[in-house]
Amino acid sequence: MTAVPAVALRGVTKRFGASVAVEPTDLDVSDGEFFSILGPSGCGKTTIMRMIAGFESPTAGTIALDGRDVVGVPTRRRDLNMLFQSYALFPHLSVEDNVAFELRTQRVPRAELRERVAAALDLVQLGEYRGRKPQELSGGQRQRVALARAVVGRPKVVLLDEPLGALDQRLRKDMQFELKRMQRELGITFVYVTHDQEEALTMSDRIAVMSRGRVLQVGSPTEIYDEPANRFVASFIGTCNLLDATATGGVVRVEGVGAVPAVGATDGDVVVAIRPERIRLLPADAPGGIPGRVVEHAFLGDHWLAKVVVGAAVAPMQVQVPAAEGARLLRGIEDGAEVALDWSAADARVLPAEPAASSTRTQEVAA
Structure with missing residues (x-):
């Protein structure tokens, strides 16, 4: 029996007036996969992520999460979470309260809430910082808090929109390995949007390379690098x-x-x-x-x-x-x-x- 993809796009198209942001696109993301959408600015990758999240509606086509069509379903009912480049942490709340915020809105019992928050902070190696405010943390630590908050609710899918973009070059390299380690430990499907080829090659199980609203090739990092499908992919990757x-x-x-x-x-x-x-x-x-x-x-x-x-x-x-x-x-x-x-x-x-x-x-x- 064929496994149901965690995320499946069929004929997904997005138009803004006369302009086509995403041409008809089919994509499957497997359960537990680290899947990256890679391409230059303006290629349509963030538009695809926003449609998966429910922030944009496709002009045509279907989007399924774990086999369920979610076109028209509100974001809050899609069993996913999103990690932004800005982190969007509450400055007046402690690290622990930032991570616990979603669980409190879901009215998770207090004992379970404490256990899940502690586990999420241990995963990102910030247990000892639980009482600090975001402004007392480094950029890399704030990024980890945002990740802990994104996964503490145990969503089926986590969407990551260039979350390392605000970090300096050395910290970005370190966090690439950390993100992959966390994703493997969690077993949650990650869909990662980036224009940075090194990030995609380092972390991904598979990569979709986009240009001008079209997916040009999908494959493993080695396939994309060693067997580019066309001139654009060859020149864009490495x-x-x-x-x-x-x-x-x-x-x-x-x-x-x-x-x-x-x-x-x-x-x-x-x-x-x-x-x-x-x-x-x-x-x-x-x-x-x-x-x-x-x-x-x-x-x-x-x-x-x-x-x-x-x-x-x-x-x-x-x-x-x-x-x-x-x-x-x-x-x-x-x-x-x-x-x-x-x-x-x-x-x-x-x-x-x-x-x-x-x-x-x-x-x-x-x-």
């Missing part, structure tokens, strides 16, 4: 070299270079996508290498980064070289030096030439 090419009889050729390692191409114009860490930098006279010229290089601690022009490519290719190997090949060379590049055909993703992110929308809708 750093990726994109080479315009032509495929004939399964052979892929780049102008000014000739045949390059790649497999699986259909005849016609294509794009070869290759990650910087998958490219090998070789001496200029290496047999079988693709000739290139270093236009810029830098030592970045655990690796070197070289920018290498090949063939008729307008932009130089970025090549990530391990520190020891880079020291041998790049230390002391001058920009303009000739080198060679090589990569495995299995590491080169052949994509359609046309971007898959095109849209019929008349204008962008911020979301």
